[in-house]
Amino acid sequence: MNTMNKRPAECHREGNMRCSTLDFEQLLGESARIHGHLCPGQVLGVRMSILGLSRIGILDPKGRDRKSIIVFVEMDRCATDAVQSVTGCSLGRRTLKFMDYGKMAATFVNLKTGEAVRVVARDDSRETAGEYFPEIENRHAAQLEAYKVMQDRELFDVMDVRVRLKPEDMPGSPLRRIRCDSCGEYVQDLREVERNGRFLCRPCAGSGYYVPVVRDIS
Numbered sequence: 028m029n030t031m032n033k034r035p036a037e038c039h040r041e042g043n044m045r046c047s048t049l050d051f052e053q054l055l056g057e058s059a060r061i062h063g064h065l066c067p068g069q070v071l072g073v074r075m076s077i078l079g080l081s082r083i084g085i086l087d088p089k090g091r092d093r094k095s096i097i098v099f100v101e102m103d104r105c106a107t108d109a110v111q112s113v114t115g116c117s118l119g120r121r122t123l124k125f126m127d128y129g130k131m132a133a134t135f136v137n138l139k140t141g142e143a144v145r146v147v148a149r150d151d152s153r154e155t156a157g158e159y160f161p162e163i164e165n166r167h168a169a170q171l172e173a174y175k176v177m178q179d180r181e182l183f184d185v186m187d188v189r190v191r192l193k194p195e196d197m198p199g200s201p202l203r204r205i206r207c208d209s210c211g212e213y214v215q216d217l218r219e220v221e222r223n224g225r226f227l228c229r230p231c232a233g234s235g236y237y238v239p240v241v242r243d244i245s
């Protein structure tokens with residue numbers, strides 16, 4: 028029997044040693060605590076992560092599998108905190124990559140096997156959720172409860188993908204450190220830009236998110 032496609036709770040009941048440590052209720056409680064509130068996004072993010080991790084054979088993301096995962100998130104919304112909390116991946120460890128696509132989706136990569144799945148929240152899951160608990164008046168609360176019990180296939184589309192990971196994006200020591208020829212600040216991990224023989228940081232090359240404020244000191 029393939030235990031990978033089963034919900035973690037079912038695995039535990041069968042006492043299968045290869046089964047996941049991912050317990051839905053426990054993970055949801057933890058992610059709501061870290062995020063600051065329980066919301067539909069936490070439920071979706073926790074379930075998205077459990078599904079993604081089990082599809083790539085990651086059973087113990089914060090324990091023995093912790094060096095085998097990288098996760099790409101495509102949104103900076105509630106669910107992102109849940110993905111971080113369940114997977115243990117983080118920006119600081121370079122195991123969480125933020126792709127600013129504005130999509131409710133995440134890709135889970137097993138570094139050992141190269142397997143990767145992209146899990147996308149289905150847009151019609153909101154409507155389906157509404158049919159589950161018509162007796163709950165508050166739409167938000169109804170959605171939250173429905174997301175807990177809906178089938179994976181009602182909530183998500185899952186696709187096998189291949190992810191090309193560049194050496195400069197991997198955890199470990201920085202590959203290179205170079206000084207920007209314009210501002211003098213240091214740039215790590217090959218994020219510099221070459222312009223006419225000069226090495227520039229991205230802001231100096233014109234793609235900065237800030238502009239310095241020049242104060243009049245007279």
Ligand SMILES: [Zn+2]
Pocket residue numbers: 062064065066068069105
């Ligand atoms: Zn939230």
Ligand SMILES: [Zn+2]
Pocket residue numbers: 207208209210211212227228229230231232
């Ligand atoms: Zn610069």
